[in-house]
Structure formats: structure tokens, C-alpha cells
Amino acid sequence: MDRDRPTGEIGAPTRVVVVGAGFAGFTALRRLERLLARRGAEGDIELVLVSPQDYMLYTPLLPEVASGVLQPRSVAVPLRPTLPGTTVVPGWATAVDVAGRTVTVDPGDADGHVVHVPWDRLVLVPGSVTRQFAVPGVEAVAHGVKTVNEALFLRDHLLAQLDRADALPDTAEGRAEREGRLTVVAVGAGYTSTELVGQLQRWLHAIASRWERIRPADVRWLLLDVSHTVLPELGPVLGAVATQVLRRRGVDVRLGTTVASATDRAVVLTDGTTVPTRTLIWGAGVVASPLVATVGAPTVRGRLVVDAQLRVDGLDHVWAAGDAAAVPDLTKDDGAVMPPTAQHAQRQGVVLADNVAASLGLGHPRRYAHRDLGLVADLGGRDAVANPLGIPLTGLPAKVVTRGYHLLAVPGAGNRVRLAVDWALGALLAPHTVRLAGVRPDDALIPAAQHTAIYDTAGSS
Structure with a gap:
């Protein structure tokens, strides 16, 4: 894959870049692969995943890994075999350039080299990090x-x-x-x-x-x-x-x-x-990945403001979900947003895939509405x-x-x-x-x- 090719190049496939291989990102790509295969559009659309690991981590079971009940590989879902139609770019996404339509990725090499991955459609699902307070030590x-x-x-x-x-x-x-x-x-x-x-x-x-x-x-x-x-x-x-x-x-x-x-x-x-x-x-508790702060879009308590279709406020062809997004809770009338749970992130991944596909002329956009099970x-x-x-x-x-x-x-x-x-x-x-x-x-x-x-x-x- 030419990571530095200009977007919009004549004859080049439309590139969909997903940042994050958590519940939302993984689910979105699996569904997108199936949607594209069903429509025979694989050659027209290129799927790219930016992830520092080569696996999707099922985080709810980490306490059982810590206690030795489960082996680490049992909660790590390998990306390449399960997402065969997606190109995986290894590294941490450290910045989003909305105007230039690129994502800066740090592969973690000793030489400090970074790559700039261009996108035509961008899905931001970088997850969250542990919330820390200014407590000495x-x-x-x-x-x-x-x-x-x-x-x-x-x-x-x-x-x-x-x-x-x-x-x-x-x-x-x-x-x-x-x-x-x-x-x-x-x-x-x-x-x-x-x-x-x-x-x-x-x-x-x-x-x-x-x-x-x-x-x-x-x-x-x-x-x-x-x-x-x-x-x-x-x-x-x-x-x-x-x-x-x-x-x-x-x-x-x-x-x-x-x-x-x-x-x-x-x-x-x-x-x-x-x-x-x-x-x-x-x-x-948790807070959204620091990557969110580099986007330059409105946030609520550190999470990107999105509409019911998971579109980032004020940005074209950019979506966000999971722990990084303040997704409106349509099941309530008080303006609440969805809690950052794995259950919601997985289901939001399905809606992300459908809405990205709809922006490419494949299907119709959907709103995310789901009651906790x-x-x-x-x-x-x-x-x-x-x-x-x-x-x-x-x-x-x-x-x-x-x-x-x-x-x-x-x-x-x-x-x-x-x-x-x-x-x-x-x-x-x-x-x-x-x-x-x-x-x-x-x-x-x-x-x-x-x-x-x-x-x-x-x-x-």
C-alpha cells in the first residue's frame, strides 16, 4: 500500500481509514468487508486499519488474565486472519490533519520515523485510556x-x-x-x-x-x-x-x-x-484517547461530539464512536449520551460500517439507537x-x-x-x-x- 499517495487521485480506490482496533473499529471493518464483498466493490474501496497491536483485545476479561484464569491469547483476536480485506498499518495514531486529510502514525521505531496515512473517509475509534488525576505520586x-x-x-x-x-x-x-x-x-x-x-x-x-x-x-x-x-x-x-x-x-x-x-x-x-x-x-474511570484533542472538533468531557449517524460535528466524511465519541442516547429525552461500554461500541461499529458504506453509494445511512441489554x-x-x-x-x-x-x-x-x-x-x-x-x-x-x-x-x- 502506498501510504503517502494523494487522496482523490484519478483511478485510485477510495480509502477508508479506521483508527483503532477496539470493539467499534473491529466490528465496523468486519461488516464493511462483508458489505463490499456482497456488492462486488472490493476493488473500488480500500480499507485501512491503524493499530499498534496486531489483535483486537477483549478488555472485559483482562481481570481474569491478571488472575491467571485465562491465557492472554484467549482474549486477543488476531486482526490479519479475521480482517483479510483490510490493510493493517502498525503504530499509534498521534495526530489527525483534517485539512490535509492525513493521519500521523508513529510505528514506535527507534529512529523516530512517522508515516502520514491519507484518507478519503475517516473513522475515529481510538478507544480510551485510564483516567488519571493530578494526585501527587x-x-x-x-x-x-x-x-x-x-x-x-x-x-x-x-x-x-x-x-x-x-x-x-x-x-x-x-x-x-x-x-x-x-x-x-x-x-x-x-x-x-x-x-x-x-x-x-x-x-x-x-x-x-x-x-x-x-x-x-x-x-x-x-x-x-x-x-x-x-x-x-x-x-x-x-x-x-x-x-x-x-x-x-x-x-x-x-x-x-x-x-x-x-x-x-x-x-x-x-x-x-x-x-x-x-x-x-x-x-x-476512563477518558477518550489523547488523539481526540488533535482533531480540532468540538468535544464533551473529552469525547468528540457526533450526531445520531455518528458523524463528527463540523467535519465531512469523518465518523467517531465508542469511548472516543459522545453519542446521543436516542432512547432518552434528556440529552444524555451513551455510556462508554463494550456493548455500545460493538453495536455502534455496525452503524459506522453502514454509514460509511452509504457515503460511498452503498445503502442508506442509519441512526444509532440501542437500549442496554x-x-x-x-x-x-x-x-x-x-x-x-x-x-x-x-x-x-x-x-x-x-x-x-x-x-x-x-x-x-x-x-x-x-x-x-x-x-x-x-x-x-x-x-x-x-x-x-x-x-x-x-x-x-x-x-x-x-x-x-x-x-x-x-x-x-
């Missing part, structure tokens, strides 16, 4: 769970802390260090931190025989949030159930409280408490909460619904089989616990793992 010590590297690092890190704590001498100094190594602080009582704490806490109980002197009850878990509800997306009743489950297991759930400052040895909470810890997990949260073991079609479920029924939902939602038969096998092996065999030490600590910090720092100089090339 957090950027230097906190870890998110948005990528495979973060999930794998967190698993190895926790094992390392417990291994070292188990070997400490029974002295005053040893006991003080042991307390910090055996304390896990997680910020954010939404899906990320709540599921992660639930999964990891259950996992450590299952592998307790690994250590000679440490018991599961010795590990201190703190789940913090400035709000007064756990899992607010599921409503107060199921949120209360999740809170009860975690507290029954010994998790210290502190609502109305968060971290005021952090070091690599302790955190200070907003209530003045100092908590010794070597593990700070940051899951206090319900949400699910896996707390580890047999514990889960779910509200499919508005029906509240807890315990084993919720667990069955949760896993069934993920099996249906993850793309690709191969990945579904791998998920089923991993879950079956987890039920039949003892957990396999080894530290692979494959991710450097600095590479697992949020700015490095999620590549947010590259946008500081976006477009400077």
Missing part, C-alpha cells in the same frame, strides 16, 4: 488494567510481593515491610477495580499453598472510591450485593474516600490515613452480579449469564473455544502459578503501558 507508581502487559505485570508483581513477604524475618523491621508487601490498594469501584479485586482475592485463596507462612487472610485489600456506590452502572441493589460479597471475603471497601498522594511505599488517603503498600491499582460483573469463584434485560441476578445464575455473555460477545470461534477450555481447565485443575517476569516495571506504568506520553509531541514531525 500516582503517575509514578500506579498501575492500570487496560492492556495485556498491565494485566500480566500485575499478576507477576503480586506473586513477587507475597514471595518476598513470605521470606522476611520475624523482626520489627521485617513485619513492617511485610505489611506493605501484603497490602493491595485499588482505586475506583467501577468495573475495572471491583472485578479485579474480586478475581485476584479469590485467586490468592486458591494458591495459598504456594507460601509457607502467609495465609490468605494476611493479605489486606482496600477498594476505594469517592462515590458512595460500588458498581453504580448496575444500580444500587446489585451494587450493595457486590459490596456485601467483597466485605464478606475481607475486602475493606471504603466509599467516599480516595488517594490523596502516593509513593512506592505507601499511600495517604483523603481521610488522612496512611496505608503502607507496594501495590496501587488505578481504575478510576444489561451488564455483568464477575467477582471471582461463583460470585457475580448481572442484570440481563433488567432482571437482577446474583451468585451462580449471574455467573452463568456472565460467562455466557462473554462467550457470545468475543469475536471469533477460535477465541470462544479457548475461553471455554481455559474456564474448564480452571474448574478441573489447580491454578498454575509461576512468575514469568516478562514486563519491566517501568513499562507497566500507565503512561508507558497505554502510550499516553507520545501525544505530548503529536504532530511535531
